[in-house]
Amino acid sequence: MRNRVTPLGDIVAIELRGAWTGNRGNLHQGTEVVRFHRSQLWITCALAYKDWRLPQWAPGRFTVLFFHDEAVSFAAGHRPCALCRRPAYNAYRQAWAAGLGVAVPRAVEMDRQLHGERIVRGTHRRQLHRSRWPALPAGTFVLVADEPALVLDDAIVPWTIRGYSAARGRPAAGSAEVITPPSTVAALRAGYQPQLDPAATTQLGRGPAAHRGPARPREPGGAERPVP
Numbered sequence: 211m212r213n214r215v216t217p218l219g220d221i222v223a224i225e226l227r228g229a230w231t232g233n234r235g236n237l238h239q240g241t242e243v244v245r246f247h248r249s250q251l252w253i254t255c256a257l258a259y260k261d262w263r264l265p266q267w268a269p270g271r272f273t274v275l276f277f278h279d280e281a282v283s284f285a286a287g288h289r290p291c292a293l294c295r296r297p298a299y300n301a302y303r304q305a306w307a308a309g310l311g312v313a314v315p316r317a318v319e320m321d322r323q324l325h326g327e328r329i330v331r332g333t334h335r336r337q338l339h340r341s342r343w344p345a346l347p348a349g350t351f352v353l354v355a356d357e358p359a360l361v362l363d364d365a366i367v368p369w370t371i372r373g374y375s376a377a378r379g380r381p382a383a384g385s386a387e388v389i390t391p392p393s394t395v396a397a398l399r400a401g402y403q404p405q406l407d408p409a410a411t412t413q414l415g416r417g418p419a420a421h422r423g424p425a426r427p428r429e430p431g432g433a434e435r436p437v438p
């Protein structure tokens with residue numbers, strides 16, 4: 211089923227499970243994705259919210275997408291939903307303001323800016339950005355040898371359609387091709403802590419780093435949600 215999103219924002223049919231859902235509007239006809247996006251509103255949502263049921267492939271409704279972890283969703287160009295993820299949404303926009311040195315933005319302002327950063331105007335072609343390696347915060351995605359890789363404090367971890375693979379050393383100097391939109395990179399630099407799949411840090415030979423988010427998103431009260 212074609213409903214998984216890669217760090218480059220592509221919608222693909224793979225078996226890799228998602229820790230988050232989200233949408234870009236109505237992209238499907240029947241059970242086929244026929245559009246890349248419908249609007250500037252690209253959000254990342256909780257897998258479960260109250261007793262709502264996700265309208266997968268419902269005619270005229272938004273297309274339900276899934277993300278491996280929150281860092282992948284950020285790289286793809288999405289932001290936290292203001293409804294089902296209000297605390298994360300508020301933390302993100304506070305970090306956005308701190309990182310960019312601006313007033314706390316409204317959702318429409320973030321959506322407009324992110325849209326200009328994630329794809330080349332008038333196309334579906336992904337826009338990459340240059341940055342120096344020392345300036346990149348943990349949680350950023352970069353393109354290395356034409357493949358996406360997650361930046362951690364002292365390593366980069368390649369991402370594949372099967373998940374994270376063996377880590378390698380993070381360059382100490384030079385410039386990188388950055389996938390994650392600059393405004394989100396600024397929010398990460400200002401202290402927003404994205405949830406990472408635990409495999410990202412176990413690839414380094416150690417357990418999941420506690421400050422980088424839970425191994426799996428949790429419902430209020432601490433119960434784990436099922437992952438699709």
